[in-house]
Amino acid sequence: MPIAEIVREALRAYLDEQQDVEGSRKHFTKTMGGRFDYLEWLLTLMLLTVANGLTYLIGAATGSKVTPNALIDQSIQQSKQRDSMLRQAFLQRILKRKDER
Numbered sequence: 001m002p003i004a005e006i007v008r009e010a011l012r013a014y015l016d017e018q019q020d021v022e023g024s025r026k027h028f029t030k031t032m033g034g035r036f037d038y039l040e041w042l043l044t045l046m047l048l049t050v051a052n053g054l055t056y057l058i059g060a061a062t063g064s065k066v067t068p069n070a071l072i073d074q075s076i077q078q079s080k081q082r083d084s085m086l087r088q089a090f091l092q093r094i095l096k097r098k099d100e101r
Contacts, residue, residue, distance in 0.1 A: 051068035051071050052068050055067060055071055
């Protein structure tokens with residue numbers, strides 16, 4: 001292996017381990033991790049804001065008292081049920097296409 005190649009690999013390995021060097025893998029991982037944490041926080045904030053607004057509207061329209069957490073839990077349960085139904089329909093469609101061939 002040429003010396004230039006060895007030096008290049010050693011330098012790249014060293015730089016990738018430096019968190020404060022822009023362009024290194026550690027810097028990229030740290031930066032992206034921070035961005036993902038921030039985006040997750042924003043999504044949580046938006047979800048809670050929407051859930052609070054919907055519970056207010058539901059309460060005003062129907063007179064029933066619904067909490068934001070109950071609304072979110074119910075949405076999660078319905079999503080799980082629909083996901084299961086969609087998976088089954090998708091598998092049935094695939095099997096039908098195989099039978100048609």
